[in-house]
Amino acid sequence: MAFNIKDIDETRAPLLDHLVELRARLVRSVIALVIGFAVCFAFADPILGFLVQPLREAFPEGEGQLIFTKLPEIFFVELKVALFAGFVVSFPVIANQLWAFVAPGLYAQEKKAFLPFLIATPVLFLGGAALAYYVVMPTAFRFFLGFGGQAGGMEVQALPSAGDYLSLVMQFILAFGMTFLLPVLLMLLHRAGIVSREQLAGARRYVIVGVVALAAIVTPPDPGSQVILAVPLLFLFEGSLLLMRLQDRAMARKKTATASDAESGEGEAGEAVVETD
Numbered sequence: 603m604a605f606n607i608k609d610i611d612e613t614r615a616p617l618l619d620h621l622v623e624l625r626a627r628l629v630r631s632v633i634a635l636v637i638g639f640a641v642c643f644a645f646a647d648p649i650l651g652f653l654v655q656p657l658r659e660a661f662p663e664g665e666g667q668l669i670f671t672k673l674p675e676i677f678f679v680e681l682k683v684a685l686f687a688g689f690v691v692s693f694p695v696i697a698n699q700l701w702a703f704v705a706p707g708l709y710a711q712e713k714k715a716f717l718p719f720l721i722a723t724p725v726l727f728l729g730g731a732a733l734a735y736y737v738v739m740p741t742a743f744r745f746f747l748g749f750g751g752q753a754g755g756m757e758v759q760a761l762p763s764a765g766d767y768l769s770l771v772m773q774f775i776l777a778f779g780m781t782f783l784l785p786v787l788l789m790l791l792h793r794a795g796i797v798s799r800e801q802l803a804g805a806r807r808y809v810i811v812g813v814v815a816l817a818a819i820v821t822p823p824d825p826g827s828q829v830i831l832a833v834p835l836l837f838l839f840e841g842s843l844l845l846m847r848l849q850d851r852a853m854a855r856k857k858t859a860t861a862s863d864a865e866s867g868e869g870e871a872g873e874a875v876v877e878t879d
Contacts, residue, residue, distance in 0.1 A: 627699040634695035638688035646680035649687050650764075653771050656735065657762070660743035668764045679764045686772060693724065715793060719786050730782030733834065734774040742774075742827045770822065777820035781835060785842040792846050799846040802839075809839055 642649060658666055670676045701720060705713060750758050791797045802809070817832040 624703060627703045631692075631696045631699050634692040634699075635688060638690075638692035639684050640688075642687040642691060643680065643684035646684050650680065650683050650768075653683065653768070656739035656771075657743050657767060660740055660747055667761065668767060669761050670764045672765075675763065675765050679768050682768055682772075697724070719790060723783060723786055726782045726786065727779040730778035730780070730834075731775045733782075733830070734778035738778065738821075738827045738830050739771065739774055741830065742822060745826055746822075774821070774827075778831060781816065781820060781831065782838065784835060785838050785845070788839070788842040789845060789849075792849070799843055799850060802846070803843055810836065813839065 654668065657668075660666075670679075697720065708716065747760050750760050788797070788802065792799065792802075813835045814828075814832050817828045817835065821827040821831055
């Protein structure tokens with residue numbers, strides 16, 4: 603069975619109906635987030651244990667611990683963990699509600715153009731988060747722990763607090779996840795006609811400087827994590843240029859086919875006029 607995407611809905615709903623629908627979509631999204639938060643809060647300890655693994659592996663065998671210096675700190679850490687994980691779990695529902703609200707106002711061609719970006723967004727975000735968790739965080743934590751030892755005859759020992767550690771982990775995951783959405787942003791700008799492939803290719807040297815600066819801003823101040831973020835971003839930029847080239851070729855072929863169809867249609871119409879005369 604063919605998958606057909608309809609054009610803009612024929613209904614002309616007034617503004618109040620749109621606001622009512624928006625409220626319903628927001629309520630459903632909030633309910634999904636609350637349910638995800640409640641479920642994840644029940645499993646906050648295992649989730650926190652999963653997030654702690656990069657730090658545990660960075661410490662020598664049998665060493666390392668997380669401390670909390672304020673009595674309610676660990677409780678608020680588990681709340682943050684549950685909220686963060688609950689948003690990840692409920693994101694498909696939230697994205698579905700957003701799409702259901704926006705899709706009726708799009709033409710079929712616009713829906714087909716937007717759907718790949720909607721699918722690529724969570725995939726790229728998860729790819730960036732996975733790179734941060736499995737590669738960057740263990741490397742950065744080993745780098746930071748390497749400053750421990752002796753100083754002035756006293757032992758310098760790492761005793762990270764649970765709250766500070768969670769903030770650092772969330773910074774890593776969000777920084778890598780959001781920056782990995784660079785191809786989606788560039789492709790949308792290209793699709794909208796705001797930037798062209800030639801403009802981006804000509805500004806490649808400035809893009810390289812901007813990527814390096816961005817990696818230095820969004821990651822902790824160690825050279826390893828900055829390089830690990832900057833290199834994939836540069837590859838993603840070059841991949842975006844390649845996709846833009848393919849997109850430009852596809853659009854050019856489509857325009858050529860449309861023009862040839864129009865010319866053939868005019869020719870047939872002219873022949874029909876001659877036969878009528």
